[in-house]
Amino acid sequence: MNRIDKLFQSKKQNILSIYFTAGFPAFNDTLTTIQELDKAGVDMIEIGMPFSDPVADGPVIQRSNEKALSNGMTIKLLFKQLAWVRETTDLPLILMGYINPVFRFGVEKFLHKCQKTGIDGIIIPDLPVEEYRLSYELFFEKYNIYNIFLISPQTPDDRITYLDSISKGFLYMVSTAATTGAINNFNESQITYFEKVNDLSLKTPRLIGFGISNNETFVQACNFANGAIIGSSFIRALDGNGTLTENVHEFIRKIRG
Amino acid sequence: MNETFTADKNGYYGEFGGAFVPEMLRLNVESLRAVYHQIIESDEFQKEYSGLLKNYAGRPSPLFLANRLSDKYGTKIYLKREDLNHTGSHKINNTIGQILLARNMGKTRIIAETGAGQHGVATATVCALMGLDCVVYMGEIDMVRQEPNVKKMEMLGAKVVPVRSGNKTLKDAANEALRDWICNPVNTFYIIGSVVGPHPYPDLVARFQSVISEELLTQLREAEGTEDPGYILACVGGGSNAAGIFYHYINRKNVRLIGVEAAGEGINTGFTAATIAMGEIGIIHGSKTLVMQNEDGQITEPYSISAGLDYPGVGPIHAWLARTGRADYLNVTDEEALSAAYEITRLEGIIPALESAHALAAIGKLNLKKNDIVVVNISGRGDKDMQAYHEANT
Numbered sequence: 001m002n003r004i005d006k007l008f009q010s011k012k013q014n015i016l017s018i019y020f021t022a023g024f025p026a027f028n029d030t031l032t033t034i035q036e037l038d039k040a041g042v043d044m045i046e047i048g049m050p051f052s053d054p055v056a057d058g059p060v061i062q063r064s065n066e067k068a069l070s071n072g073m074t075i076k077l078l079f080k081q082l083a084w085v086r087e088t089t090d091l092p093l094i095l096m097g098y099i100n101p102v103f104r105f106g107v108e109k110f111l112h113k114c115q116k117t118g119i120d121g122i123i124i125p126d127l128p129v130e131e132y133r134l135s136y137e138l139f140f141e142k143y144n145i146y147n148i149f150l151i152s153p154q155t156p157d158d159r160i161t162y163l164d165s166i167s168k169g170f171l172y173m174v175s176t177a178a179t180t181g182a183i184n185n186f187n188e189s190q191i192t193y194f195e196k197v198n199d200l201s202l203k204t205p206r207l208i209g210f211g212i213s214n215n216e217t218f219v220q221a222c223n224f225a226n227g228a229i230i231g232s233s234f235i236r237a238l239d240g241n242g243t244l245t246e247n248v249h250e251f252i253r254k255i256r257g
Numbered sequence: 258m259n260e261t262f263t264a265d266k267n268g269y270y271g272e273f274g275g276a277f278v279p280e281m282l283r284l285n286v287e288s289l290r291a292v293y294h295q296i297i298e299s300d301e302f303q304k305e306y307s308g309l310l311k312n313y314a315g316r317p318s319p320l321f322l323a324n325r326l327s328d329k330y331g332t333k334i335y336l337k338r339e340d341l342n343h344t345g346s347h348k349i350n351n352t353i354g355q356i357l358l359a360r361n362m363g364k365t366r367i368i369a370e371t372g373a374g375q376h377g378v379a380t381a382t383v384c385a386l387m388g389l390d391c392v393v394y395m396g397e398i399d400m401v402r403q404e405p406n407v408k409k410m411e412m413l414g415a416k417v418v419p420v421r422s423g424n425k426t427l428k429d430a431a432n433e434a435l436r437d438w439i440c441n442p443v444n445t446f447y448i449i450g451s452v453v454g455p456h457p458y459p460d461l462v463a464r465f466q467s468v469i470s471e472e473l474l475t476q477l478r479e480a481e482g483t484e485d486p487g488y489i490l491a492c493v494g495g496g497s498n499a500a501g502i503f504y505h506y507i508n509r510k511n512v513r514l515i516g517v518e519a520a521g522e523g524i525n526t527g528f529t530a531a532t533i534a535m536g537e538i539g540i541i542h543g544s545k546t547l548v549m550q551n552e553d554g555q556i557t558e559p560y561s562i563s564a565g566l567d568y569p570g571v572g573p574i575h576a577w578l579a580r581t582g583r584a585d586y587l588n589v590t591d592e593e594a595l596s597a598a599y600e601i602t603r604l605e606g607i608i609p610a611l612e613s614a615h616a617l618a619a620i621g622k623l624n625l626k627k628n629d630i631v632v633v634n635i636s637g638r639g640d641k642d643m644q645a646y647h648e649a650n651t
Contacts (some may be wrong), residue, residue: 041375051554052556053423053541055279055432055436055439055542056279062422069555098540099277100554101553101555102540102554103538103539103540103554104537104550104552104554105553111601126278126279126543127277131277133410150280154281154284154285154442156282174280177281177439177441180502192348200510200544
């Protein structure tokens with residue numbers, strides 16, 4: 001069974017998924033970050049594959065992408081770093097990035113590598129569902145890798161229902177019309193949107209992402225979904241004064257409250 | 258092989274095109290796609306659009322027989338004078354069309370990316386005309402090398418936002434405009450300046466620019482008694498002026514279509530913007546097309562002296578015209594473009610934009626005969642490039 005399904009079957013609430021950029025802050029930090037996140041008690045990990053032109057990302061993740069690339073990170077080297085990752089963690093692992101590097105690597109080859117490495121899902125914001133179904137769904141199924149779909153406040157209800165019907169794993173619910181980045185509080189229209197989606201009684205579990213930065217927004221997000229995804233503010237924490245291990249644990253402690 | 262040269266319903270030219278946008282932009286792109294045919298084909302739209310092209314932009318643009326240039330190359334060369342349009346380039350053809358669309362869709366705020374600043378100026382101009390808010394994203398490096406255009410945009414009331422990510426040029430400006438659109442999906446319309454971006458933009462922009470070849474048919478018939486020249490030359494960055502002057506000739510296979518890319522310092526130097534020559538298939542700014550990229554699929558930084566050609570992608574229509582062999586794509590270096598600019602200035606009294614100078618520089622690379630008719634698209638005027646021209650001469 002796909003580890004994402006296992007997670008959502010055993011845990012319905014307060015799921016915490018953390019995004020970080022592979023090869024950041026230092027090239028060899030990828031595996032350590034995963035191990036420490038596991039020890040700190042997160043439920044799922046999204047490993048960012050850096051890209052030169054991350055259009056859906058705000059300044060913090062743009063910079064971590066730039067840094068990782070200048071550290072020499074590539075998809076090929078990432079798979080090398082992750083070769084033995086399943087000896088150290090049983091958490092669901094997701095690779096997140098943009099379509100061009102994956103396309104260049106070769107989509108089927110990429111998914112095959114994911115399967116061999118023990119990756120459970122992929123998030124590619126600029127791979128539209130329509131293109132996915134037309135050209136790539138068969139490969140995802142062949143290698144049992146889940147393609148996670150996004151919904152945003154711009155997504156019409158009938159499309160949300162459609163995405164729910166074809167989804168595997170979970171739906172990534174973008175909290176607001178924005179690129180990635182932290183905010184301090186959800187506003188009224190976001191809450192209305194969360195409530196609306198709640199009322200659609202979807203079959204797929206949901207995680208809320210974009211703008212979650214502290215215990216308060218995490219708890220709030222958990223009220224409207226199965227949990228939340230944090231990226232930018234974790235990336236900022238990795239730039240903190242402590243060691244990598246200290247930075248990871250201190251951040252997760254604060255988020256869990 | 259599919260040899261239709263118009264976009265199919267999903268925005269594909271053969272294998273190139275499509276709409277690779279994140280879910281956050283899907284509604285915007287989809288609602289534009291759903292209405293654009295109906296709006297731009299309506300009589301009301303066409304009447305207003307052609308009225309503005311005529312009385313505001315100054316169309317039709319002249320077709321000028323360049324006698325001294327023709328003598329020099331031993332052939333017959335016509336110049337399509339897009340440089341004489343209001344705002345100094347072909348860009349106004351597209352921005353007038355898109356702003357009417359934006360108004361029709363009830364949008365109140367306009368964003369745009371710009372490289373050389375010609376599209377930025379053309380966008381700021383129509384925003385002033387229609388009384389709409391305008392934000393233009395421009396790479397910090399381009400703001401320095403095309404400073405007169407920055408001042409024009411500001412005088413026109415636009416906010417010019419310096420882009421400091423990446424190479425600080427056109428690609429990064431487009432990234433920033435897309436991010437703005439993600440953050441402001443409801444009231445904002447993104448006026449893309451070239452035949453790039455997600456479907457329907459490449460098709461939309463090509464249609465608006467097709468007025469160039471539509472006029473050329475008539476003008477050549479009057480001047481030469483034939484609608485078909487032997488050759489049509491146009492520079493290609495994203496490729497909007499080329500798409501416009503090729504448009505009505507694409508299925509007239511006796512006309513040779515020649516796109517001219519910026520080789521920068523030379524296609525094998527690593528300092529080039531010649532995407533068709535050097536690119537591989539990939540996805541940039543929502544479109545599957547040829548892209549300059551490394552082995553890992555990271556988009557590489559292009560280089561050209563011409564800010565308007567300094568782009569690591571190319572419109573999907575050109576990728577397809579190149580793949581099918583319907584059009585040929587040459588490239589010329591910075592140096593060749595500069596000397597072509599001086600040549601036409603001294604022979605014909607026309608100072609072209611650096612972009613257009615690339616098209617002119619390719620004339621000498623063709624095997625032309627005395628009876629050939631060659632049309633070169635002078636896509637813009639050189640006012641903005643005086644500093645580069647001055648430096649080249651000293």
